[in-house]
Amino acid sequence: MVSLVLVGAQAASAQEAHVVGDPEVRARIGEAVRAIYDGVDGWGFALTRDDVLGLDGAHGTQLQGGRVNGHLQRLLATAWTEDGTYGAEFYLIGDTLLHVYEAFEYFPERAPPDAWVNFKGLPSWERRTYFEDGEVGYAEVKGNGAVPGADGPSLEARARRVLAQLRVSAEERE
16 A cells, blocks of 8 residues: 555656645545536637736637536636636536636746646646635646736636626627
8 A cells, every 4th residue: 555655656746746635625526526517508608808817918818608507617718828828617516616727838938947748748737726615625736836927816716707707798698
């Protein structure tokens, strides 16, 4: 058993993964996230030049909202900045944020020299955050996880901004 734990720790270290929190939270919340992912029965879309994600110098944001039984529960946002592309997936039940997956891919000429490299061979970082009772219960980061040019809104604030923009967009289309 000890050797398996050490092998796992070495593999995580080789991938530069930094983990905090309780893996059981990830498992519990992961089940709810999978149900949302598999249960999306309709999509809404929006494009905006507004800085929905709080990224200085963003050149537009693409938003998608996945509905489950008529409620927006899976939100996707992609923004282009001077340094690269930021994308996030937010999973909610009602107003409760469950999970956020974020990725940032640097433009090669704008990447830090020691940037982590993703499966596409691009300098980047990834972060998965799982929430339980309104608090971070588990998080995993590959790379540095710092959003260049971010004004610092919390993940919950970003999710609420995306949700509000998608709702406004839907109302404008009606």
